[in-house]
Amino acid sequence: MASFVTEVLAHSGRLEKEDLGTKISRLSRRVEEVKGEVCDLINKKYDEFLPSMQSAEDLVKQVHGLASDVDLLKSQIENDVQSELQVAISEFSELKKQLEKNTFILGVLRQLQEFDSAIEKYNRALTEKNYITAAQYLEKAQNTLQVLKSRKGCELKLLKALAIELTVQKQNMLYHLGEEWQQLAVWKLPPSIEHSNLDMVLKTELRLCTLSSSEESVTVPLLASVLQALAILGELNTKLKFFSQLLLNYILKPLVIYPSLHAQVETQPQGVILRFENVETDQEHPPPADVFLKLKLVLELIHKHLLDVNVEDSQRGDLLSKVILAEVLGDMIWEEISETIIKDCLVYSIPTNSTKLEQYEEVIKSTEEFENALKDMKYLKDATELLKYARNVNAHFASKKCQDVIVTARNLMTSEIHNTVKITPESKVIVPKLPSPKGSEKVKGSKNPTEETPALENEVKLGQHTFSLPSCRISESVEKLMELAYHTLSEATASNKPCAIQLFYTVRNIFHLFYDVVPTYHKENLQKLPQLSAIHHNNCMFIAHHLLTLGHQFRYHLPTPISDGAATFVDLVPGFRKLGTEAFLAQMRSQKADLLERLSSAKNFSNMEDKENYIAAHKAIRQVRTDTFGLQSESFNINAMLHVYVIIQYLPSSLKM
Numbered sequence: 001m002a003s004f005v006t007e008v009l010a011h012s013g014r015l016e017k018e019d020l021g022t023k024i025s026r027l028s029r030r031v032e033e034v035k036g037e038v039c040d041l042i043n044k045k046y047d048e049f050l051p052s053m054q055s056a057e058d059l060v061k062q063v064h065g066l067a068s069d070v071d072l073l074k075s076q077i078e079n080d081v082q083s084e085l086q087v088a089i090s091e092f093s094e095l096k097k098q099l100e101k102n103t104f105i106l107g108v109l110r111q112l113q114e115f116d117s118a119i120e121k122y123n124r125a126l127t128e129k130n131y132i133t134a135a136q137y138l139e140k141a142q143n144t145l146q147v148l149k150s151r152k153g154c155e156l157k158l159l160k161a162l163a164i165e166l167t168v169q170k171q172n173m174l175y176h177l178g179e180e181w182q183q184l185a186v187w188k189l190p191p192s193i194e195h196s197n198l199d200m201v202l203k204t205e206l207r208l209c210t211l212s213s214s215e216e217s218v219t220v221p222l223l224a225s226v227l228q229a230l231a232i233l234g235e236l237n238t239k240l241k242f243f244s245q246l247l248l249n250y251i252l253k254p255l256v257i258y259p260s261l262h263a264q265v266e267t268q269p270q271g272v273i274l275r276f277e278n279v280e281t282d283q284e285h286p287p288p289a290d291v292f293l294k295l296k297l298v299l300e301l302i303h304k305h306l307l308d309v310n311v312e313d314s315q316r317g318d319l320l321s322k323v324i325l326a327e328v329l330g331d332m333i334w335e336e337i338s339e340t341i342i343k344d345c346l347v348y349s350i351p352t353n354s355t356k357l358e359q360y361e362e363v364i365k366s367t368e369e370f371e372n373a374l375k376d377m378k379y380l381k382d383a384t385e386l387l388k389y390a391r392n393v394n395a396h397f398a399s400k401k402c403q404d405v406i407v408t409a410r411n412l413m414t415s416e417i418h419n420t421v422k423i424t425p426e427s428k429v430i431v432p433k434l435p436s437p438k439g440s441e442k443v444k445g446s447k448n449p450t451e452e453t454p455a456l457e458n459e460v461k462l463g464q465h466t467f468s469l470p471s472c473r474i475s476e477s478v479e480k481l482m483e484l485a486y487h488t489l490s491e492a493t494a495s496n497k498p499c500a501i502q503l504f505y506t507v508r509n510i511f512h513l514f515y516d517v518v519p520t521y522h523k524e525n526l527q528k529l530p531q532l533s534a535i536h537h538n539n540c541m542f543i544a545h546h547l548l549t550l551g552h553q554f555r556y557h558l559p560t561p562i563s564d565g566a567a568t569f570v571d572l573v574p575g576f577r578k579l580g581t582e583a584f585l586a587q588m589r590s591q592k593a594d595l596l597e598r599l600s601s602a603k604n605f606s607n608m609e610d611k612e613n614y615i616a617a618h619k620a621i622r623q624v625r626t627d628t629f630g631l632q633s634e635s636f637n638i639n640a641m642l643h644v645y646v647i648i649q650y651l652p653s654s655l656k657m
Contacts, residue, residue, distance in 0.1 A: 108151065115144040115162060119169060126173060131180075131229035134173060139232055141166055174235060180226045181239060184209050185306065187246055201254045201261065202276045208305040209271040224309045231311045231323060240325070244332040247302070252333065255294045256340050259286035263297050272305055274298065285348035288363045288390075291341060292370035302329075303377045330379035338386045346389060350396050352404070353491070357397060364390045398499040402506040405488050409510045412477040412484070413517045417525070417532050419476045423542065425468035469545045478539040482546055485510055489550070493557040500559050504567065511543065511572050515579060526583050533587035540580025544573045598623050 118141035125134035188205035230236040260281045266273040307325040367390040374380045485507050492503035525532045551568035
């Protein structure tokens with residue numbers, strides 16, 4: 001066993017030795033081969049490197065030579081070429097400036113040439129009376145001048161001269177257009193504009209020419225040519241404004257103011273003539289329908305012979321827009337003429353009685369037709385204040401009625417108090433019969449007439465005039481004032497709700513006004529004259545007596561909220577009673593002072609046995625007795641003796657009987 005292992009080991013060691021030797025020999029051969037290659041490579045490398053290195057050195061020398069040449073050239077450029085370049089740049093700048101100047105001069109010359117050409121063509125067209133073309137060339141010249149003014153550096157003297165020339169030419173053309181316009185619309189006016197003098201108004205005359213001039217082109221009528229030229233020059237509104245003022249002051253307003261004034265149109269071959277004629281009438285103010293017909297006739301004539309022309313406005317930028325001449329004229333005259341119609345016509349057509357309100361529908365209809373006619377002729381665009389005023393007749397009726405009532409009431413309050421009438425318990429204020437209130441408006445708690453009221457034991461029957469005002473004398477003006485209040489409330493019952501409420505409170509204002517006006521206006525007489533203070537006392541008591549039931553009489557005939565409890569005048573009663581009582585008592589105190597002054601001569605009725613004292617006392621008593629009976633007669637049956645007794649109670653106890 002041991003020998004076998006030994007053989008194996010010996011055999012493996014031998015194999016390893018043989019392998020190593022082979023490898024070493026193989027490596028040795030490879031080393032020799034590599035050595036030979038390295039030697040060949042080194043020899044080859046050095047053989048080629050030396051020439052390459054030599055050529056590289058030559059190139060380096062050439063580069064250094066070129067660098068020196070470049071530096072030399074650079075220095076030469078900096079020294080020579082740079083200076084020449086600066087000179088060239090300055091010369092180029094001068095040339096550029098000269099070119100710009102020449103270009104500017106050429107532009108100015110071109111604009112001047114256009115301006116001169118436009119002026120020349122304008123003059124030619126104006127000579128031929130081709131006004132539209134002339135206006136267009138004049139507008140072109142004006143635009144050219146604006147361009148010249150916008151250029152910086154243009155001589156001021158030149159621009160000033162051109163502006164003067166343009167102004168002269170424009171005024172020259174406006175003069176020619178004005179002459180033509182005066183031939184188209186010829187006015188014959190009175191010496192002065194006095195609307196109060198009808199004879200002066202009748203001298204007004206307007207002639208509208210419809211024929212073209214012989215020089216004017218057939219395709220462009222003279223009227224259209226003149227108006228279009230004025231529009232181009234921007235003077236159309238100025239010309240129409242002046243025409244509108246003449247039309248307003250000399251034709252339209254007089255037609256509204258004078259009922260007898262009518263427009264008369266005369267047609268002639270060369271045009272139409274508008275004149276005035278005076279037709280006698282009894283009317284103080286013209287009816288609205290007649291006024292509208294007269295105004296419509298004039299405005300239709302103006303529209304047909306003067307305003308029915310197509311005109312384009314070139315003043316609104318580059319886009320041309322059509323100008324409606326009737327619309328322009330309407331804007332100028334409508335506000336003023338509508339105010340005149342309202343002030344001098346419609347105001348007086350407002351009914352003074354509610355029963356005539358239905359008839360006012362004809363006025364509203366004629367107003368609407370008038371406005372529609374003006375809209376068709378393009379004078380108006382939308383509904384105006386005129387129609388709104390006419391439609392608001394209820395408010396105007398109430399305002400006018402209330403104003404008239406207050407004015408009438410104040411006139412009565414400031415009239416004389418001493419004009420009196422006698423009233424008795426049978427006296428009544430005559431009031432129109434009121435309609436029966438609706439079932440829902442009847443007095444709450446009213447009993448069925450079929451029901452019988454049970455008889456009361458020991459029933460006491462009151463007299464017919466138990467609550468009547470005693471017989472006395474009152475001022476005639478106060479009686480009329482109370483009648484005015486009753487009739488105004490009766491008017492309120494037949495009016496619509498807003499009007500009824502306004503009329504009701506107008507009646508209340510009447511009594512408030514009485515409370516303030518009468519004591520102030522008649523203050524001096526009430527203090528000096530006893531009979532006037534007595535009448536004033538009666539007046540106040542008479543008014544207070546009626547105020548107790550005045551509201552109740554009309555309550556259920558008035559609309560809500562008045563019928564719900566606001567229809568009362570009872571709150572005014574204490575004030576009127578106090579007003580009358582204070583004035584009368586003040587007069588009585590004054591009379592008491594006068595009586596005491598007369599009794600002072602009696603020396604307190606002492607030493608009556610002395611004849612002189614007796615005579616003086618007797619004279620004083622007679623004087624007091626005379627004055628007392630005088631006061632009684634002047635008190636006009638208002639129980640003045642009661643007040644006299646009050647006075648006597650204030651006398652010394654020695655005078656009491």
